[in-house]
Amino acid sequence: MPSYRKSFFNERALEEIKGLRIQHVSRQKGLVKRILDLNLDEEAIELRVRITPGRFFSNVATSAEASRKCYKHGEMIALSQPQSQEEAYRKNEIPLAIRAHDFSRLEGMKEEEVNFIGYTFRPVQGKDRRKRVVPFVWLPEAVRIFGYAENRTRGIVVHPYDEAARVRVEGASILSSVPSRTRKNPRYKIRLEHVPVNGNTERRAIIWSLRSDFEIDSMHSKFNIRYKWEAEREASDVFTFYPQSIAAYIATAGTFWKKYNLTPMEMNPFALPSRKEAEFYKKLCNNVIIFDPTLKSKDKIRKLHLDEKCILIARSISVQGHDATFFWNPERDGKLKDYDWNIPHR
Numbered sequence: 001m002p003s004y005r006k007s008f009f010n011e012r013a014l015e016e017i018k019g020l021r022i023q024h025v026s027r028q029k030g031l032v033k034r035i036l037d038l039n040l041d042e043e044a045i046e047l048r049v050r051i052t053p054g055r056f057f058s059n060v061a062t063s064a065e066a067s068r069k070c071y072k073h074g075e076m077i078a079l080s081q082p083q084s085q086e087e088a089y090r091k092n093e094i095p096l097a098i099r100a101h102d103f104s105r106l107e108g109m110k111e112e113e114v115n116f117i118g119y120t121f122r123p124v125q126g127k128d129r130r131k132r133v134v135p136f137v138w139l140p141e142a143v144r145i146f147g148y149a150e151n152r153t154r155g156i157v158v159h160p161y162d163e164a165a166r167v168r169v170e171g172a173s174i175l176s177s178v179p180s181r182t183r184k185n186p187r188y189k190i191r192l193e194h195v196p197v198n199g200n201t202e203r204r205a206i207i208w209s210l211r212s213d214f215e216i217d218s219m220h221s222k223f224n225i226r227y228k229w230e231a232e233r234e235a236s237d238v239f240t241f242y243p244q245s246i247a248a249y250i251a252t253a254g255t256f257w258k259k260y261n262l263t264p265m266e267m268n269p270f271a272l273p274s275r276k277e278a279e280f281y282k283k284l285c286n287n288v289i290i291f292d293p294t295l296k297s298k299d300k301i302r303k304l305h306l307d308e309k310c311i312l313i314a315r316s317i318s319v320q321g322h323d324a325t326f327f328w329n330p331e332r333d334g335k336l337k338d339y340d341w342n343i344p345h346r
Contacts, residue, residue: 020044028112047290067305074117088205106318116314123209136313140281142246150337156251171206190214212245272328
């Protein structure tokens with residue numbers, strides 16, 4: 001990865017991956033298993049098949065443009081959540097149960113036909129009714145940021161504002177600071193809004209309004225095109241969660257957990273990856289490359305784009321099921337902060 005990234009977030013460069021023992025794969029069926037079976041230290045896959053759906057290549061010159069369109073407009077799993085405040089009050093299903101039900105539908109699909117980018121939910125109260133979007137790729141990345149904060153820094157600093165009367169029906173505001181992945185860059189200042197912290201009936205409606213605001217400095221905007229995409233997404237009728245905000249919510253849930261308040265974790269709207277799924281994501285970043293005929297390079301090989309990672313993560317759910325992929329079980333997986341993100345370099 002570029003040198004401006006902190007070492008904790010280093011990934012294999014393209015040339016390093018090319019130096020591994022390469023398997024050439026030209027079919028999508030069975031691809032998830034082939035990735036899961038890779039030896040992280042020695043093997044890699046070179047895909048000779050397109051992952052981004054063909055419709056996104058219409059009227060574009062490069063696969064990068066197609067991927068950007070796919071990331072912005074690709075298929076999403078709309079959670080079967082309550083549709084009104086009243087319905088939310090009546091129903092007792094927590095977000096985890098709703099996700100488990102909706103993600104299980106992927107198991108009935110053919111692996112190669114799963115093209116979901118992430119999942120969505122909608123507020124059932126308040127003025128901001130924008131659809132909330134959670135791209136799959138940012139879930140394990142958020143856990144990586146959380147792990148870095150816990151192991152290499154003083155952690156993600158959380159300051160709850162949860163004593164006002166309105167907190168009961170609107171949720172708390174949480175101010176936090178999240179470390180940057182970029183060297184010498186300051187922390188993000190993130191404010192989470194509508195975080196349920198009371199174990200009351202209202203929590204069932206509050207959580208669907210969750211959103212975040214955070215600052216992005218000019219250095220991040222210069223080096224990382226993701227933030228340009230974010231500005232475009234948030235200017236439309238949707239709100240996209242990014243890994244820094246998800247990491248802030250994980251830290252918030254942990255802070256309240258230590259106070260014996262399980263409500264933020266119980267109502268967590270973010271699917272937390274298992275240790276096995278985190279390993280799958282690590283292989284997508286470090287052991288998978290793809291042939292791209294639109295590139296100008298001689299061999300036309302590159303690493304995966306964001307939309308391709310999202311789709312392959314969705315396919316991992318379809319192959320292995322919800323509980324094996326996006327159900328964090330502390331007894332099975334250990335602590336989120338202890339997930340291993342190290343990559344051996346040759």
